[in-house]
Amino acid sequence: MKNLRVLMKRTFAAIALVVLAFSITSAQRAGTPQQGQSVKGADIKGRAPVNKEILKVSLPKGQETTLANGLRVILLESHRVPTFTVQMVVLSGGLADPTDYHGLASFTAALLREGTATRKSKDIAEQMDTIGATLGSTAGLSSLTSTITTSGLIENLDQALDVFADVIRNPKFPQEEVDKYKARQLQQLQFQRSIPQFLAQERFQRAIYGDHPAGLVVPPTESIKRITSADLAGFHSTYYRPNNAMLAIVGDVTLKEIMPKLERAFGDWQKSDVPATKIPAAPAPGAMRIQLINRPGSVQTVLQLGNLGIERTNPDYFAVLVMNQILGGGPAARLFLNLREDKGYTYGAYSNFGGSKFRGTVTSSSEVRTDVTEGAMHEFMYELNRMRDEKVSATELENAKRALIGSFALSLEQPQALLQNIVVQKIYDMPADYWDVYPQKVTAITAEDVQRVAQKYIDMGHLQIVAVGDATKTRGVLAKYGTVQEFDAEGKPVEPMKN
Amino acid sequence: MTLRKKFLNVMLLFALVATVAAQTGRSIHVDWKETRLANGLRVITVEDHSAPVIAIDITYNVGSRNERPGRTGFAHLFEHMMFKGSENIGTGEHFYLVFNNGGTMNGTTNEDRTTYFEALPSNQLDLALFLEADRMRSLVINKANLDNQRNAVQEERRLGVDNQPYGQSGEVQQGLIYDNFAYKHTVIGSMEDLNAATVEDVAAFFKSYYAPNNAVLTLVGDFKTGDALKRIKQDFEKIPRQPDPPTVDMTEPEQKTERRASVDDALARLPQVDIAFKAVPGNTPDFYALQVLSASLQSGQSSRLYQALVKDKQLVTNVGGFMDEKRGPGALYISATLRQGVKAADVETAIYDEIERLKKDGIADWELQKAKNTTRRNFINNMQSSLSRAINMSVWAVYYNDPNLINTRLDKVSTVTKQDVQRVANKYLAATNRTVVVTIPKPKPAAATTQQ
Numbered sequence: 001m002k003n004l005r006v007l008m009k010r011t012f013a014a015i016a017l018v019v020l021a022f023s024i025t026s027a028q029r030a031g032t033p034q035q036g037q038s039v040k041g042a043d044i045k046g047r048a049p050v051n052k053e054i055l056k057v058s059l060p061k062g063q064e065t066t067l068a069n070g071l072r073v074i075l076l077e078s079h080r081v082p083t084f085t086v087q088m089v090v091l092s093g094g095l096a097d098p099t100d101y102h103g104l105a106s107f108t109a110a111l112l113r114e115g116t117a118t119r120k121s122k123d124i125a126e127q128m129d130t131i132g133a134t135l136g137s138t139a140g141l142s143s144l145t146s147t148i149t150t151s152g153l154i155e156n157l158d159q160a161l162d163v164f165a166d167v168i169r170n171p172k173f174p175q176e177e178v179d180k181y182k183a184r185q186l187q188q189l190q191f192q193r194s195i196p197q198f199l200a201q202e203r204f205q206r207a208i209y210g211d212h213p214a215g216l217v218v219p220p221t222e223s224i225k226r227i228t229s230a231d232l233a234g235f236h237s238t239y240y241r242p243n244n245a246m247l248a249i250v251g252d253v254t255l256k257e258i259m260p261k262l263e264r265a266f267g268d269w270q271k272s273d274v275p276a277t278k279i280p281a282a283p284a285p286g287a288m289r290i291q292l293i294n295r296p297g298s299v300q301t302v303l304q305l306g307n308l309g310i311e312r313t314n315p316d317y318f319a320v321l322v323m324n325q326i327l328g329g330g331p332a333a334r335l336f337l338n339l340r341e342d343k344g345y346t347y348g349a350y351s352n353f354g355g356s357k358f359r360g361t362v363t364s365s366s367e368v369r370t371d372v373t374e375g376a377m378h379e380f381m382y383e384l385n386r387m388r389d390e391k392v393s394a395t396e397l398e399n400a401k402r403a404l405i406g407s408f409a410l411s412l413e414q415p416q417a418l419l420q421n422i423v424v425q426k427i428y429d430m431p432a433d434y435w436d437v438y439p440q441k442v443t444a445i446t447a448e449d450v451q452r453v454a455q456k457y458i459d460m461g462h463l464q465i466v467a468v469g470d471a472t473k474t475r476g477v478l479a480k481y482g483t484v485q486e487f488d489a490e491g492k493p494v495e496p497m498k499n
Numbered sequence: 500m501t502l503r504k505k506f507l508n509v510m511l512l513f514a515l516v517a518t519v520a521a522q523t524g525r526s527i528h529v530d531w532k533e534t535r536l537a538n539g540l541r542v543i544t545v546e547d548h549s550a551p552v553i554a555i556d557i558t559y560n561v562g563s564r565n566e567r568p569g570r571t572g573f574a575h576l577f578e579h580m581m582f583k584g585s586e587n588i589g590t591g592e593h594f595y596l597v598f599n600n601g602g603t604m605n606g607t608t609n610e611d612r613t614t615y616f617e618a619l620p621s622n623q624l625d626l627a628l629f630l631e632a633d634r635m636r637s638l639v640i641n642k643a644n645l646d647n648q649r650n651a652v653q654e655e656r657r658l659g660v661d662n663q664p665y666g667q668s669g670e671v672q673q674g675l676i677y678d679n680f681a682y683k684h685t686v687i688g689s690m691e692d693l694n695a696a697t698v699e700d701v702a703a704f705f706k707s708y709y710a711p712n713n714a715v716l717t718l719v720g721d722f723k724t725g726d727a728l729k730r731i732k733q734d735f736e737k738i739p740r741q742p743d744p745p746t747v748d749m750t751e752p753e754q755k756t757e758r759r760a761s762v763d764d765a766l767a768r769l770p771q772v773d774i775a776f777k778a779v780p781g782n783t784p785d786f787y788a789l790q791v792l793s794a795s796l797q798s799g800q801s802s803r804l805y806q807a808l809v810k811d812k813q814l815v816t817n818v819g820g821f822m823d824e825k826r827g828p829g830a831l832y833i834s835a836t837l838r839q840g841v842k843a844a845d846v847e848t849a850i851y852d853e854i855e856r857l858k859k860d861g862i863a864d865w866e867l868q869k870a871k872n873t874t875r876r877n878f879i880n881n882m883q884s885s886l887s888r889a890i891n892m893s894v895w896a897v898y899y900n901d902p903n904l905i906n907t908r909l910d911k912v913s914t915v916t917k918q919d920v921q922r923v924a925n926k927y928l929a930a931t932n933r934t935v936v937v938t939i940p941k942p943k944p945a946a947a948t949t950q951q
Contacts, residue, residue: 297765
């Protein structure tokens with residue numbers, strides 16, 4: 001009987017919440033989608049029973065409030081499972097790093113857990129691990145924010161919040177821990193630079209962004225060596241302030257339950273004026289270049305091709321989203337179907353795009369066996385040009401929209417992802433109904449829109465091509481597309497041997 | 500503009516997966532129903548209307564352990580063939596339909612099973628069932644498809660093994676740990692064996708291992724059980740049963756001495772030490788005790804190896820590992836990436852010192868709590884999605900004949916005591932029971948880029 005009572009109580013609570021409502025969108029269209037149409041790499045027989053309706057879902061809404069010191073709180077109740085995730089989003093990240101101090105925000109975030117006024121590094125690790133809670137903190141070299149996240153079982157929320165608030169508010173950055181961390185980062189770089197995809201990413205970011213902070217994937221060694229405990233404490237004291245942060249929470253808890261806990265943890269956190277961070281614009285695109293990193297012993301060539309893209313809030317966002325979906329957004333997209341399913345060159349080929357408050361990139365990439373580097377380059381250039389030169393078909397456009405809108409249903413099972421959506425909306429000051437009208441904006445995109453943004457952002461005259469592989473076997477192939485500059489794994493230019 | 504919209508709002512009440520209060524916090528109970536079709540297909544259904552999602556998993560009782568010498572990598576290569584079309588589905592159409600309708604899908608192969616799954620908006624239930632039934636009934640087998648996927652799989656091997664640092668080390672280690680061929684070779688297989696696979700191999704494998712009586716189907720999500728079962732019977736029951744495939748002999752002789760290898764790696768820049776202690780099959784009392792042991796030894800920044808090797812002695816950039824869950828004898832793995840200039844022997848000694856300390860003194864109360872709480876959080880988070888519930892239940896039905904492990908597994912972990920941990924440490928973490936592979940960076944001379 002006791003169990004039954006608890007069960008009923010839970011069920012009533014859940015009903016009272018009515019976390020989501022969903023509705024059916026009837027997708028009435030001239031033709032039947034996905035019927036009898038074959039595309040390169042796939043044979044579409046159109047005999048499977050596809051429901052033509054796109055299940056339209058409403059995303060659950062967060063609740064918001066603000067503490068007296070200016071700390072914004074957003075709670076997304078989710079009673080699916082008895083857990084929580086609490087994320088402090090400090091609205092300053094790598095973009096606030098002074099020149100010559102790249103990595104300061106990143107190191108500050110990483111070292112929060114290495115000691116506070118009352119806890120040693122080991123105490124923090126033991127206390128969080130004992131309750132099975134996670135604690136992570138990160139800031140990118142060109143990020144807008146620094147985020148500190150804890151997650152765990154709801155019955156341990158109080159203990160987790162206690163440690164979480166302590167590392168955010170009272171870190172001491174002990175010099176010994178700072179030195180150890182710096183030494184570890186320098187060693188870690190040796191490991192990272194043995195991974196071909198890492199090398200490609202490093203070179204590509206540099207090719208697009210040059211000296212902009214986004215041109216860096218890891219802090220320069222000089223920067224790492226320069227940073228001291230006092231620098232970290234300075235960054236922390238300047239930017240880690242309640243009026244420069246927001247606390248995003250998802251979990252099996254109500255606002256009424258959690259507010260007293262948050263008051264206790266953060267209520268007396270002192271606010272302070274925080275200097276505004278200037279967002280550096282991405283540099284103007286350089287001329288088309290081919291850069292090859294020689295990695296002796298490679299049996300594959302990692303290829304990454306791309307251009308400067310858009311800011312996250314650019315009105316072209318939805319057109320680029322649909323374009324990317326068609327070009328390389330997954331296994332049903334052109335690059336995968338062509339390079340893998342039709343040609344068998346690779347295990348996968350994809351495109352990607354992203355944007356911040358400065359312009360992001362639009363990229364395509366794949367790993368192909370060395371002896372088909374030429375064929376793969378040919379197909380990449382063919383697909384990029386095709387996006388520009390031809391309108392996408394009605395079927396492809398329809399499929400991309402169905403994929404993008406339909407996937408919202410699955411996101412309802414991932415409350416942490418829903419919370420991230422809300423955080424994005426806040427960081428970029430998007431309208432409150434941004435995610436509600438998102439499907440409509442996707443629906444409104446036309447084939448003309450897709451071609452227009454393809455011509456704008458897949459800019460062949462400024463295309464940056466990066467290859468990582470065995471230079472002796474690939475430099476000749478790449479040279480067919482332009483002058484090839486060669487580099488070693490450290491990013492130093494090397495002279496190719498004339499042969 | 501080809502889309503016009505008509506909204507029909509349907510209030511959806513949260514029907515929770517039945518929940519009960521447990522002493523250590525709320526736990527989750529999954530109500531499931533099992534139905535056996537006439538052809539032997541085992542069907543597990545879990546209704547859950549908390550989100551408009553359905554997830555289906557079909558796990559076939561076949562993995563790389565069923566392969567024969569000369570055909571390593573075949574179970575996985577075959578898995579790729581399952582996406583190349585059947586009577587009513589064209590090549591590539593399977594994932595084309597799933598992704599283009601807002602879903603996700605994949606197939607994965609390991610030593611012990613091959614599993615296929617889709618999650619889709621709940622109004623695409625018929626599509627998901629049709630896709631799985633059509634390929635179980637009528638897979639298209641031809642040389643063009645085989646050659647195409649042979650290429651894709653060989654690229655998968657290059658991507659994950661041949662073009663990565665430490666790629667060969669795992670392969671060497673697996674070959675060394677086991678004596679029985681079933682586990683002695685890797686799932687990805689060798690290039691030679693992948694080249695040797697024929698269309699006849701594919702046809703025979705399909706007939707024997709992809710029969711309904713060798714599979715478990717689990718459906719989780721927003722559907723009505725009665726309707727779904729009717730549809731499942733309609734789509735699947737006509738597929739004929741086949742004679743049961745031969746069972747695999749998993750016996751593994753006792754290891755008597757330490758096994759050791761050294762690998763020269765042209766792609767690695769830092770040395771690495773990989774250690775494995777051969778142990779027991781999954782879902783046994785010693786397995787759960789070894790999981791707790793592994794958490795104390797090497798999970799998270801509070802772990803003994805992290806504190807000793809990364810923080811105090813600063814010997815390595817990373818150290819970690821896990822107790823592997825297998826149907827046959829699994830192993831406890833430890834891997835450490837060394838700092839430049841550090842000797843592998845010193846790292847091994849530091850690891851063995853920590854193990855000896857644990858064997859002598861056992862673990863602390865907080866370490867036991869850590870393992871239990873961490874397991875519980877991971878398990879519960881995993882339960883959030885219909886898809887992971889579907890996969891787990893199918894796999895546990897195939898592995899242990901126990902889909903209800905989804906309701907009992909945490910209890911099995913919670914019964915582990917400190918004494919159990921100390922006992923299994925002494926029983927399995929012996930020098931004579933370990934296999935050690937040391938990777939040494941041996942860069943190829945970059946002759947072609949040397950300036951003249």
